[in-house]
Every structure is written in C-alpha cells, then in structure tokens.
Amino acid sequence: MNDIERLPYDVVVIGAGGSGLRAAIEARQAGKRTAVISKSLFGKAHTVMAEGGAAAAMGNVNPNDNWMVHFRDTMRGGKFLNNWRMAELHAKEAPDRVWELEAWGALFDRTKDGKISQRNFGGHEYPRLAHIGDRTGLEMIRTLQQKVVALQQEDARAHGDPEAMIKVFAETTITELMKDGDRIAGAFGYIRETGQFVLFEAPAVILATGGIGKTFKVSSNSWEYTGDGHALALLAGATLLNMEFVQFHPTHMVWPLSVAGLLVTESVRGDGGVLRNSEGKRFMFGYVPDVFRAQYAETEEEADRWYTDPDHNRRPPELLPRDEVARSIRAEVKAGRGSPHGGVFLDIASRRPAEEILRKLPSMYHQFKELADVDITKEPMEVGPAQHYVMGGVEVDPDTAAASVPGLFAAGEVSGGMHGSNRLGGNSLSDLVVFGRRAGMGAAAYLDSLGGARPGASDAELEAARAEALAPLERAGGENPYAVHAEVQQTMSDLVGIIRREEEIKTALAELEKLRERAAQVSAEGGAAYNPGWHLALDLRNIMLIADCVAQAALERQESRGGHTRDDFPAMSPEWRKVNLICSLDGDRVTLRRQPMIPMREDLLALFDRSELQKYLTDEELPRVPEETS
Amino acid sequence: MGAKVLLRVWRGDAGQGELTDYQVEANEGEVVLDVLHRLQATQAGDLAVRWNCKAGKCGSCSMEINGRPRLACMTRMSLFEPDEAIILTPLRTFPVIRDLVTDVSFNYAKAREIPSFTPDPGVGLGEFRMQQVDVQRSQEFRKCIECYLCQNVCHVIRDHPENERPFAGPRFLMRIAELEMHPADTADRREIAQDDFGLGYCNITKCCTEVCPENIKITDNALIPLKERVVGRKYDPLVWLGSKITRRPRHDTPAVPVKKN
Secondary structure (H helix, E strand, C coil), X not given: CCCEEEEECCEEEECCCHHHHHHHHHHHHCCCCEEEECCCCCCCCHHHHCCCCEECCCCCCCCCCCHHHHHHXXXXXXXXXXXXXXXXXXXXXXXXXXXXXXXXXXXCCECCCCCECEECCCCCCCCCEECCCCCHHHHHHHHHHHHHHHHHHHHHHHXXXXXXXXXXXXXXXXXXXXXXXXXXXXEEEEECCCCCEEEEECCEEEECCCCCHHHCCCECCCCCCCCHHHHHHHHCCCCEECCCXXXXXXXXXXXXXXXXXXXXXXXXXXXXXXXXXXXXXXHHHHHCCHHHHHHECCCHHHHHHHCCCCCCCCECHHHCCHHHHHHHHHHHHHCCCCCCCCCEEEECCCCCCHHHHHHHCHHHHHHHHHHHCCCCCCCCEEEEEEEEEECCEECCCCCCCECCCCCEEECHXXXXXXXXXXXXXXXXXXXXXXXXXXXXXHHHHHHHHHCCCCCCCCHHXXXXXXXXXXXXXXXXXXXXXXXXXXXHHHHHHHHCCCCECHHHHHHHHHHHHHHHHHHCCECCCCCCCCCHHHHHHHHHHHHHHHHHHHHHHHHHCCCCECCECECCECCCCHHHHCEEEEEEEECCEEEEEEEECCCCCHHHHCCCCHHHHCCCCCCCCHHHCCCCCC | CCEEEEEEEEEEECCCEEEEEEEEEECCCCEHHHHHHHHHHHCCCCCCCCCCCCCCCCCCCEEEECCEEEEXXXXXXXXCCCCCCEEEECCCCCCEEECCEECCHHHHHHHHHCCCCCECCCCCXXXXXXXXXXXXXXXXXXXXXXXXXXXXXXXXXXCCHHHCCCCCCHHHHHHHHHHHHCCCECCCCHHHHHHCCCHHHCCCCCHHHHHCCCXXXXXXXXXXXXXXXXXXXXXXXXXXXXXXXXXXXXXXXXXXXXXXX
C-alpha cells in the first residue's frame, strides 16, 4: 500500500471543473499526454453549481454589446483593481469560447432568430449571459466532459486505447508538487478509493482547483473547495495575489439551517425579482453608491420600465454588483428590518407569472419547494449573503497563465487578478474557458521550449511527501480533524467575514496560530481506503495556509473595496488601488508584501470617460488619460 | 438541540459488511446527508460517503434509503417518523467500494461507447441557428445530473449482471435519444441503440422515471420516442431496399469499440 505508483505524463491538470477540463482539452489537442486529476467523480466538479450563465459579448440580444463594453463592466465591477490584460483577453475571447461549447454539443437557450439567448445580470450593461435555464454550469461541465470523451474515442481509433492521450483520474487528490531545482517535476497524491500513493511525473502542472469556500462556515461551495491549488502553489514557491478579496454573494437560502448557504441565482433578479425588507420596501434604492449613480434608476417606475426598454431607462439597483447588494442586505438586517430568519425577502412571485418563473428558474423552484416548502411562484424567498467565490489567487502571466514557478500554470478561480476586488456574475464561467484554454496552450508551449529535457523529482522529496500524507493515519490520540476544521471556519466567518475591523482580524490571526498547531496534530481513525477523516486531515493544512493569507491581507489593506470591507476604513482609496498584496511562503510562514499595480495601457484607459476614472485613479495617474473620449 | 434518530448504516467493503446502528442528533429542516455528516464528525470519522454539492446538482450522494434509491442531500428528515429507524445502504446494482460508496465505473464505460455529438463540419463558430422549441427536447435530458439512480433501479441490470454487456441502462439510452433529437447532430444511432445498447431490453416499467431526482420523464420522453424512431427506421421500405442493394445492412455511425484488456 505504501508503494508509490509512478505515472509519466506531459501535462497534469489538477482539477476537473470548467477550467481544468478546458485546459486538458487544449493540451491534448496540442499533442501532449495529459492527466486530469479530479477530487470527485468525473463530471461532479463545483462548476455544476453555477446557475446564471457565461458572460460573453456576442451581442445576440442587444447588438450594441461588444468586448469594450464588457471590459468596462468587468473593470467597474472589480473597482479597477483587475489585471486589465486578463480582463481584456477575457472580454475579447469569451464569445468564441461560448460558441465553441455550442459546437461541442451544448444546448443553450435560444433567441427568436435561433441564436444563443443572453440574459441580464448584475453589473452587465447589456443582456450578456449565455444560459440554459438556471443550470448553465451543469451544461458546461457536461459538454466539456463529453468533449473529453469524444477525444478519447478518437484516440481509441488511432491508438487502440481511449486513454492513450488523455486520462481522467477520478477521486484522486494531490498533496504536494514536486520540483527539480526551481522547476516543476510532477505531482504527488493519493487515490481516494484505495489510499494508493501516486506520483505523476510531468514537467507541466496546471492548477484548476477552484476556490477556498471551506475556509468559511456559511459558503455556497462544495466540500472540494479547500484551497488546494492556492496552497500547492504557495508550497511550491509561487505567489498569491490579493487574497483579501472574498466574494460574499448576496442571495443564498437562510432557512432551513441545513441549507443555509445554498445559492439563489442572481438570475432571479435579472429576470425581474426584487429585494424587500420586512416593511415591504425595495430598499436597494437607498444604497446606490456614488460611483454607480449614473447607471442606476432612482425610482421603482424607471427601474421597472428598464426590463422592457433598457435603452431609455436606467437599471434597477437590485442589479448592482454583488458586493454592493451583499453589504446592503447586511445593513438592512442589522437595522432590524430583516426577515424572520435573518435575511431579506426576494420576491419574484408578485412580479412575474408562475408559468414564466417555472420556465426560467426551474431549479430555484425545485430547490425551495423540496428543501424549504416554499413555492416561489406564490411567496417570496428569504435570502442572505454567504461566501461564494475568491477573487484572489495564484499570480499568473495573463497570456500564458504561467505562475512564477517554471512549469506551473493556473486557471479559473484558483488564479488571481482577472476579477479585481469583485467578480461580476457570469464572468466566472467565461473565465474558466478563456483561461483554461490559455493555460493548456501555455503548458504545451512550455513543454516545447524544454526540448527533450524532463525534470525529475528527488527521492528525498518524494519520501517527505509520503511521510506527511501518512502522518495523520499513523498518529494516535490526536485531535479530531472535523472539530478543528469547524473551529477554523467559525473563526474566519466571525472575524474575517463580510465586514472586517483591525482588532477582529488580529484576534483571528492569534486564533489561527493556535489552530495551526492543533491542525498539525490531528489523527484520523481507520485505514487508507476511502477514509474521509484522513482526507480532511490532509486538506486542513491547505485550509490553514489560505486562512492565514486571507487574514493577513485583510489586515494590511486599509480601505474598503469590492469583496473587502473594513469597518474602520470604509472608503475606497485611489492610493490603495495602485497596490497589489502578494502572499508567499518563507519557510513555513506566510509573508505578505506590497507590489505596485502595472498602469493600464492607454488605449484601454481611453475606453473610459475621464470623469469616471477620477473616481478611481489618483491625480498623478490622471494626466495619462486623454481629455475627451469618443 | 434536536432529538436523536436511529441510523442503521451499512459498513463494510467489497468483501463483507453489516448494518451498524448509530444514535445521531437531527435538527429541524435537515436532510439525511446533514445527519450523516454529524455522524462522521462525532462518531465515525472514517465513514465513507460520496458527496459534493449538497444541493441536488451534482448527483454524488446516491444511496438507498429505507430501500429506495435517493439522493441523501435531497431527502429531508421530516419524511420519516420520529422513532423510525433509517436504513442507509449502498446502491445495490454497483459493486461496493466501502460503506456507502460504490464503484460506478460501469457508467463511464458505457458513456464512452456512444458515438459523440457530430455536427456538420461546415458550420462555423457562432453560425448554429436552432429554435427554442427544437432544443427543448434534448435540454430536458441534459438536466441529468448523472446520479445513476435510474441505472441502479432498472431491473434489467439490478438483478441481472449478465445484462450489463448488452444493455446500457436508462441514462445512456436517454443520452442516445438526446443526441438523436439534437437539432445540429448529423449522426444516426438508431440501429446501434437497439443492437449495441439494448434498447429492446427496456419494457417501459418506468422505474427510472420514478426515481429521477430531476423529474426527467426518461421513459415517456426519451426511451419510448427512441423506440419509435428505431422501429420507424427498421420498417422503412426504402431503407430495407437500400440494405438489399448495397449489401450494407448498417448505415449507423458505429458504436465506439470497447477497450480490450
């Protein structure tokens, strides 16, 4: 059992969600032997939970849409902290990536003239989200899964073996990246079913592991989201960018308690749903911040007209970016105007006919009916914010998705920069396929640049990885990993959650220090075969590292912006906009440093009005901005 | 604090196993998976349960609950009487790996045999035009979360492992129907549906439809229409004549060869 099986590949993709599968398809199409590592079964990744859609400026519903409008919306949503090159690539390439999914068999909802339909979403100026009812993520994962199968069928014909060029290792977890000098040499992990250790010997590793939701108590994320890729990158010597930015999506179920954190898609609001407090008031009109005042309606009448006549009316404030809506809901609840279970009311029943609700939001109907006995065509939903996404992640080169360690790449939620301080809804699914593809191309090009050279892992490194993985199983009398995990989640939710202040973050860091020692001493009962307690014990190391990064970065950034709200520094600061916070490891300690933001290219700056840029940029930056824009 | 409930959980592995009793706390509004998680966290840290989204969207936590195939995350505790024992066993059709986790690789193997989506290569990116009414039929089948409860319940393989070779099961016959009804697909899978994937074994007892957590009308909307298409083709006089003249009995896209070990 303790033997290590060695598996040689060209590219190892860790993660089998949208970005991982898209990356693997690209690497395989570039002729590279590719392994896909999936923590769950093939086709179950967290991407299936995405509901609303994939944002792409195809202009199918409103022909005024184009990449420049999408780029502007993305930068505004991220409060100009985005890596602008990533936002540019994303806006330009998203339409082709969505059409590509269609060519691989995805069946999006259609417009009357037979094109892919697009829906409205928070922060997007035009209807932009390609969707399939409210189960777009499932369609994406299934389409990519079936594309992998189609490639395997080609390989079966060409090589007599469907897994000759691309193989999915289901229910397999990577615990360590291997290096040869400063380069990546492979990935070490275990197969959950048996506990068998495996070494994937490969010069290129693509991280596509998603997010960090299991660091928090109430999260819409699945169990896999233990920050594995973030932690593996840190441990391999790469850097993490702006980890303080954690998205608390405004609308999740709050009752019954067992489903607290279950996502209620933003499409409910995009399709006409409104938020009300306990007095029945549409409170969002009172929370439109100055930077967005020009684009959002001031009266209910104007807001309601917008759904049918968007060219002559401004948007309803329920469709502000997620960070704004989440904060507003929290403020209403705090002021005592919340719903019985500590949320607010999301009402679509009084606004749209039952038949339309059933057609457009079938899984929302299903979810509330089955789990809460609420019929959303007749009654309002009770909703509140929960952790949903992390904007921070592995620092990468925008064009190739390469991290700072040669041979290491990252795409999707695990990478940082694209979404700045706050992600717009719909920009995640498109991010996955745009940068998944680029990571696959980046890895293939890196392999070509190596020529025949193949870095190899040292035996000592491998032995250390095995010993670390076995430790919780061999240690007797240690603490229960589930108990330690629950305490980390409680600490992070209470002290580094949606609203933060200095003393609380400092308390959290002190708590985390103690918890780190406890996490290192947990024991897992039972054996190596399919043992969830052991798996959690190993994931804890990653959760602890990431919690530390988030808390340190949250303490350092003394402003409020997007997914980082400081009670003690409530304003957004143009000086802080120029600062990226970079996490790295020094020995086994997380360290943080400031790094200046690269100024935006002038042709991109020219896409904005000077008056808008004045709200975000410092006076010294403004002279670069042309006086007049078209 | 909630009351205690009696869970009788099958513990064991491929070799053998037995029902083990646990008293576990359960709170208002919880589902079976919540209680299983509490059991893991407090009494049985190594209890093997497969789960992922806990939202009825990924289809991982399939098991048999009091003998009925269900998703643990969508089965509310309020379904049971307060003093009723809840018996949790692994899916019966598939080999047990450990505790409540089974080996579902059969399904992945079947998925790989079905000829994939085959669009007209002349259609460029963004050029597909399809009407909502035409995509809607296949969209229903694409709601499938691959929980394999239909595969588990189907009597053709549940009690007859010898049928696993000739019969793909409802999920994959539905996949064939989905591709056949896809407006942009050009392949023909009607003969192989019958000959290679065992559509004829289905005698429309509708058990698959009954257990589907997505409420897909598998039998009525996928399997019966597929049977009609197969029959329609088989008895089409032109096709019959063509097969006599060219001496090529099959015009279908062939099923993908199975890897030989």
